[in-house]
Amino acid sequence: MNLEQNIIQTAAETKRASRILASSESRSKNMALNTLARMLRASEEKILEANIIDLNAAKEKGLDEARTERLKITSKTIESMALACEEVAAMDDPVGAIEDMKKRPSGIMVGRMRIPLGVVAIIYESRPNVTIDSAILCLKAGNAVILRGGSEAFNSNRCLASLISQALKESGLPEKGVSVLPTTEREAVRIMLKLDEYIDVVIPRGGEGLIRAVVNDATMPVLKHYKGVCHIYVHKDADLNQALEIVYNAKVQRPGVCNALECLLVHKDIAGVFLPMVAQKLGQAGVQFKACQDSLYMLGDTASPATELDWGFEYLSLKLAVKVVGSQSQAHDHIDRYGSNHSEAILTSDYSRAMRFIREVDASAIFVNSSTRFNDGGEFGLGAEIGISTSKLHAYGPMGVRELTSAKFVVLGDGQIRA
Amino acid sequence: MNLEQNIIQTAAETKRASRILASSESRSKNMALNTLARMLRASEEKILEANIIDLNAAKEKGLDEARTERLKITSKTIESMALACEEVAAMDDPVGAIEDMKKRPSGIMVGRMRIPLGVVAIIYESRPNVTIDSAILCLKAGNAVILRGGSEAFNSNRCLASLISQALKESGLPEKGVSVLPTTEREAVRIMLKLDEYIDVVIPRGGEGLIRAVVNDATMPVLKHYKGVCHIYVHKDADLNQALEIVYNAKVQRPGVCNALECLLVHKDIAGVFLPMVAQKLGQAGVQFKACQDSLYMLGDTASPATELDWGFEYLSLKLAVKVVGSQSQAHDHIDRYGSNHSEAILTSDYSRAMRFIREVDASAIFVNSSTRFNDGGEFGLGAEIGISTSKLHAYGPMGVRELTSAKFVVLGDGQIRA
Numbered sequence: 001m002n003l004e005q006n007i008i009q010t011a012a013e014t015k016r017a018s019r020i021l022a023s024s025e026s027r028s029k030n031m032a033l034n035t036l037a038r039m040l041r042a043s044e045e046k047i048l049e050a051n052i053i054d055l056n057a058a059k060e061k062g063l064d065e066a067r068t069e070r071l072k073i074t075s076k077t078i079e080s081m082a083l084a085c086e087e088v089a090a091m092d093d094p095v096g097a098i099e100d101m102k103k104r105p106s107g108i109m110v111g112r113m114r115i116p117l118g119v120v121a122i123i124y125e126s127r128p129n130v131t132i133d134s135a136i137l138c139l140k141a142g143n144a145v146i147l148r149g150g151s152e153a154f155n156s157n158r159c160l161a162s163l164i165s166q167a168l169k170e171s172g173l174p175e176k177g178v179s180v181l182p183t184t185e186r187e188a189v190r191i192m193l194k195l196d197e198y199i200d201v202v203i204p205r206g207g208e209g210l211i212r213a214v215v216n217d218a219t220m221p222v223l224k225h226y227k228g229v230c231h232i233y234v235h236k237d238a239d240l241n242q243a244l245e246i247v248y249n250a251k252v253q254r255p256g257v258c259n260a261l262e263c264l265l266v267h268k269d270i271a272g273v274f275l276p277m278v279a280q281k282l283g284q285a286g287v288q289f290k291a292c293q294d295s296l297y298m299l300g301d302t303a304s305p306a307t308e309l310d311w312g313f314e315y316l317s318l319k320l321a322v323k324v325v326g327s328q329s330q331a332h333d334h335i336d337r338y339g340s341n342h343s344e345a346i347l348t349s350d351y352s353r354a355m356r357f358i359r360e361v362d363a364s365a366i367f368v369n370s371s372t373r374f375n376d377g378g379e380f381g382l383g384a385e386i387g388i389s390t391s392k393l394h395a396y397g398p399m400g401v402r403e404l405t406s407a408k409f410v411v412l413g414d415g416q417i418r419a
Numbered sequence: 420m421n422l423e424q425n426i427i428q429t430a431a432e433t434k435r436a437s438r439i440l441a442s443s444e445s446r447s448k449n450m451a452l453n454t455l456a457r458m459l460r461a462s463e464e465k466i467l468e469a470n471i472i473d474l475n476a477a478k479e480k481g482l483d484e485a486r487t488e489r490l491k492i493t494s495k496t497i498e499s500m501a502l503a504c505e506e507v508a509a510m511d512d513p514v515g516a517i518e519d520m521k522k523r524p525s526g527i528m529v530g531r532m533r534i535p536l537g538v539v540a541i542i543y544e545s546r547p548n549v550t551i552d553s554a555i556l557c558l559k560a561g562n563a564v565i566l567r568g569g570s571e572a573f574n575s576n577r578c579l580a581s582l583i584s585q586a587l588k589e590s591g592l593p594e595k596g597v598s599v600l601p602t603t604e605r606e607a608v609r610i611m612l613k614l615d616e617y618i619d620v621v622i623p624r625g626g627e628g629l630i631r632a633v634v635n636d637a638t639m640p641v642l643k644h645y646k647g648v649c650h651i652y653v654h655k656d657a658d659l660n661q662a663l664e665i666v667y668n669a670k671v672q673r674p675g676v677c678n679a680l681e682c683l684l685v686h687k688d689i690a691g692v693f694l695p696m697v698a699q700k701l702g703q704a705g706v707q708f709k710a711c712q713d714s715l716y717m718l719g720d721t722a723s724p725a726t727e728l729d730w731g732f733e734y735l736s737l738k739l740a741v742k743v744v745g746s747q748s749q750a751h752d753h754i755d756r757y758g759s760n761h762s763e764a765i766l767t768s769d770y771s772r773a774m775r776f777i778r779e780v781d782a783s784a785i786f787v788n789s790s791t792r793f794n795d796g797g798e799f800g801l802g803a804e805i806g807i808s809t810s811k812l813h814a815y816g817p818m819g820v821r822e823l824t825s826a827k828f829v830v831l832g833d834g835q836i837r838a
Binding site: 019022023096102104106108110113115117118196200201215216219221222223239242245246248249250253336358359360362363364365366367368369370371373374375379380381391392393394396397398406407408409410411412413414415416417418 | 438441442515521523525527529532534536537615619620634635638640641642658661664665667668669672755773777778779781782783784785786787788789790792793794798799800810811812813815816817825826827828829830831832833834835836837
């Protein structure tokens with residue numbers, strides 16, 4: 001069997017499994033999730049062994065520190081995977097609910113029933129906990145899943161996926177409900193992305209290059225999360241002490257994530273007061289500033305002049321671009337041009353300014369007087385998330401279990417025909 | 420300016436117009452729709468003249484009768500376009516509504532605000548009323564729209580689009596909110612389908628070949644409506660008189676549309692009674708049967724043996740495939756294999772049978788004891804529709820104004836930071 005046949009077979013088997021999963025009981029799905037939690041804890045040794053094979057290979061290949069760190073599984077990682085399984089098991093099952101059942105003038109009753117999407121392919125980079133996190137959300141929503149992790153985590157991912165298959169089997173569900181692409185060859189992904197007959201949606205989780213490649217190759221829909229270049233605009237009437245706490249939180253609390261602040265926009269009337277406060281507090285935390293001409297002298301010694309490349313740049317580190325703007329319109333224009341439709345915030349005490357920002361700015365989440373760091377499935381009440389969509393079709397913002405479903409119309413009649 | 424530059428310019432102008440439309444008031448949008456209704460009625464002569472140019476060209480080219488018929492605009496068509504504008508104007512504006520606003524444990528308030536998708540490209544075949552129907556739904560939802568109609572309707576479409584632009588302008592909205600691809604060259608579509616920077620979604624309306632080509636070429640999401648191969652399964656306990664009316668309605672009332680019946684599945688225990696009833700009533704209406712071996716002798720003289728090609732075939736005419744099945748499971752298997760995820764019906768008096776059909780069959784609309792002909796935005800209460808999605812991402816089933824929107828998260832805080 002050649003590579004293509006091998007992948008087609010995997011996809012076809014997953015599709016068949018998806019039919020069974022689609023109409024399986026919540027009870028069975030939850031049993032599988034709880035079984036998986038137990039098995040993860042019981043298999044700690046086996047998982048760590050598989051992970052060490054990957055870590056040793058990474059060392060030999062000279063993988064950089066950040067990626068090696070993301071590749072590493074510890075007892076703590078395993079416990080958090082197990083807890084995630086239990087948490088997802090405890091969530092409501094969206095599938096099967098019939099919403100908005102209405103009687104129409106013709107006499108038919110029409111409602112919408114939540115259904116799984118079918119087969120979800122997940123393409124991701126090094127972090128192996130994504131294997132568990134993605135798979136359990138897909139399974140909860142009644143989907144089957146094909147996983148394609150980073151090649152450097154191949155052994156870790158295969159070990160985790162085999163535990164999922166076993167948990168499915170022990171709960172009376174099809175073990176082929178989860179599969180891992182059987183090879184680390186890059187060509188395998190390109191082949192998979194043409195199989196829209198079997199795969200309903202693909203979710204890439206990783207850098208911009210990965211996502212662009214998937215968008216270009218895929219014939220099935222792609223739920224994508226591009227970079228997060230988040231701005232906070234501090235209007236002249238903002239409560240500056242509150243603003244300082246929010247800016248600090250958004251930039252410093254966890255700088256390596258997509259909802260962290262990358263560019264601060266400050267109204268000119270308060271820049272002279274506010275930016276030195278920012279320079280002091282964030283400077284102490286090690287933040288380096290890339291400043292526009294107007295703000296450079298307000299930000300102290302660590303500031304250096306911003307270049308055109310700094311606008312719209314996702315640092316994912318303790319760097320912050322800073323720009324003074326003359327008006328709210330200028331802030332909107334900057335965000336329109338350099339933002340990434342992820343998370344955008346305004347800090348103001350003016351009702352109309354806030355309403356205008358909400359109405360006009362195009363991003364998956366718009367914040368008034370709060371930190372962009374809240375753009376997260378858990379914080380928004382969706383439960384665990386599989387990513388944050390920055391494009392508008394199907395889902396915009398954090399995607400939880402519900403976003404992994406669709407809805408079909410259900411019509412209950414009593415002999416009605418169309419006039 | 421070459422073709423590519425020309426199309427990029429059109430797309431970029433439409434994108435700019437979409438920003439303005441996105442935050443325009445309902446009042447302005449409705450004014451534009453009502454103005455358009457008035458202008459359509461007042462411009463009857465001009466529209467018919469443009470249409471006659473297309474009709475004459477079609478005659479010269481030897482376009483077949485069905486397509487010429489679809490190309491033709493009459494006073495009646497114009498009045499129905501005008502009425503559609505008024506109807507859409509009278510509908511609720513989905514944009515701007517904030518749904519599900521909830522307070523989270525962190526203290527932030529989180530809701531979802533309906534927003535337009537942005538720029539919608541519509542690619543369609545000969546019927547020029549689609550120009551008005553599509554454009555007004557997109558505009559109501561605050562989207563800008565790029566139209567690419569059939570080349571044989573180029574003059575009719577250009578005339579209609581210019582009326583829309585004028586109506587937008589007169590209502591204080593950007594006239595570039597609607598544009599027509601400036602050429603009939605096929606290459607123009609291929610160029611447009613790579614412009615995901617400007618175009619948020621493409622909706623092809625037409626045959627399977629058109630849709631497949633769009634899916635393969637487009638880098639932006641595609642909302643697609645493949646063929647409608649609809650089945651009715653008549654279980655052994657169905658009320659046969661009611662079943663006869665439903666089958667007749669689904670096949671005969673309007674055979675040329677996607678929600679018409681194409682294949683009748685009948686349980687073996689009642690085939691001998693029910694199929695002669697079908698043969699008589701539908702035969703009188705001119706229906707020809709393509710019958711499986713078991714049903715052939717029950718369907719009278721007009722029946723001929725079905726071949727493998729008849730299963731899953733979209734006749735769009737007074738032909739009906741008929742198959743006798745031994746069980747509900749066999750009916751499901753047949754639908755799984757040959758259905759098109761459009762509209763599927765069961766006729767039965769058994770509660771459990773009906774529930775099983777609803778749960779297990781995968782189609783955009785599932786019918787119990789009613790005609791598949793109800794799969795329609797108007798009948799389901801969505802208002803006018805832009806098509807029926809047969810794939811599950813974003814929308815499944817009829818797509819009305821709401822399906823032409825997305826939702827962003829809105830977070831109202833009071834200084835909250837993430838712990």
